[in-house]
Amino acid sequence: MPNRELSASQTPTIDDIDKRLLRLLRTDARMSITELAEHVNLSATPCARRIKRLEEAGIITGYYTQTDAEKLGYPLAVFIAISMDRHTAERFELFERKIQSFDEVISCSIVTGRSEDYLIKVRVRDMAHYEEFLLHRLNRIEGVAQVHTSFELREVLNRSII
Structure with a gap:
């Protein structure tokens, strides 16, 4: 074949x-x-x-279950733009490895066209959960210099490309 x-x-x-x-x-x-x-x-x-x-051909990459974050107790969606202190391969690899260990992170992208280096989306239970995530985990990753937070009011569209 x-x-x-x-x-x-x-x-x-x-x-x-x-x-x-x-x-x-x-x-x-x-x-x-x-x-x-x-x-x-x-x-x-x-x-x-x-x-x-x-x-x-790798066009269909898998089959998965889509869940309702709100019904699972994670109603708050947060976009966080992250600036790194240095632009080295080691810094970026460490950040990417660490961020993958946080269950709250549902997406992470390295971005251009803005002052930040990464844009992540997280799901949390409430503001207290977000504060714990931000202060005790995200900000403790070596190399994270700045974070800018935006809260999602309502998701308008979320779908895969065809």
Whole structure:
């Protein structure tokens, strides 16, 4: 069987049926192959092949459960912009390793176009929880020089790209 893995510079061909499958899976990743096939007017076998091809190409990277943070007791979403004291590989590696150990952090990106180096999003129970996170964990990471906090009022949209 030929190797279908693509290099980082190659983009697989995605047609309208693939896009419809991805939208359906984004809405309900537990949908059966039979249900997916019916929605895109294919039989089950070609539909399954398409999904397998999307997985092998690295377009579908996994299936997961989306949870409601508020119902789990984490209603407060916070964006934190972080400036590092020095721009060295060691500082950034230490920060990134440490930030991954905090369960409250749900995303972390290194950014450009602003004075801060990182933008993270965290979920906390309340202001006391945020204060504990900020003062006793985030600010204690070696190299963190400054933090700027913004509180999310309401999430308007959160979806994957198709």
